Amino acid sequence: MMLNIHPSTPSEGKIEKVIECLKEGGIIIFPTDTIYSFGCDINNKNAIERLAKIRGKSDKRVNFSIICHDLSILSDYTTDVSQPAFKMMKKTLPGAFTYILKSIKNVPKFFDFNKPTIGIRVPDNNITRDIADALGRPLVSTSVVDETDEVLPYITDPEQIYQRFGHLVDLMVNGGPGDHTASTVVDLSNGEPLVIRQGKGLLAA
Numbered sequence: 001m002m003l004n005i006h007p008s009t010p011s012e013g014k015i016e017k018v019i020e021c022l023k024e025g026g027i028i029i030f031p032t033d034t035i036y037s038f039g040c041d042i043n044n045k046n047a048i049e050r051l052a053k054i055r056g057k058s059d060k061r062v063n064f065s066i067i068c069h070d071l072s073i074l075s076d077y078t079t080d081v082s083q084p085a086f087k088m089m090k091k092t093l094p095g096a097f098t099y100i101l102k103s104i105k106n107v108p109k110f111f112d113f114n115k116p117t118i119g120i121r122v123p124d125n126n127i128t129r130d131i132a133d134a135l136g137r138p139l140v141s142t143s144v145v146d147e148t149d150e151v152l153p154y155i156t157d158p159e160q161i162y163q164r165f166g167h168l169v170d171l172m173v174n175g176g177p178g179d180h181t182a183s184t185v186v187d188l189s190n191g192e193p194l195v196i197r198q199g200k201g202l203l204a205a
Contacts, residue, residue: 002162002172007031010130018173019134026170027051029144029161030131032067032123034096034200035154036161036178038169039139042066048140054168055142065098065119066138069129073138077118079104085188088203094124096201100187117189127175143182154180 005014021028022041027050030039038054040047048064066077071089074081078101081089089099103118121141123129132139144161145153155161158174166172184201187194195203 030173031175036144069133093122
């Protein structure tokens with residue numbers, strides 16, 4: 001099923017349909033401020049395992065990140081966030097960044113693996129942030145990647161995304177064209193920022 005949602009003024013009723021799907025253990029495809037992503041409820045272990053299988057990997061090998069409405073839940077999932085790191089995140093989020101931070105002990109029980117870090121995203125996208133806000137907790141997320149395309153791995157057209165991946169998910173959220181550039185990944189887990197993937201987000205010099 002494809003659900004069209006206006007990117008600037010998301011309908012509360014349509015957002016609620018997405019939430020119902022997530023709470024029932026569904027997998028969705030949704031827009032961000034960069035590329036489209038697969039997502040599920042962070043509290044649903046079966047959905048996370050299914051999400052890993054969609055990517056053709058075990059849940060120990062998929063680079064999941066979590067999508068948050070804002071930074072207010074940071075302490076629920078991360079630890080040892082320094083003041084400079086928090087100020088950097090506060091300045092650049094919502095935005096096209098994924099920040100790698102140390103995870104706290106309750107995160108691995110959701111993901112069923114023991115990674116010491118976790119990726120945090122607060123996209124500058126009204127649909128995505130409204131979904132996370134209405135759900136009341138983060139989404140587990142991984143990029144929609146067309147691994148058959150060596151030139152352009154990220155599909156930008158929602159109709160093409162649905163045609164290619166719609167049978168794998170329970171709901172596709174069409175929020176308009178996506179980007180072909182992923183987020184910039186910044187590792188803050190050791191205190192000093194280290195850009196490990198330059199993407200759409202640009203850090204000030």
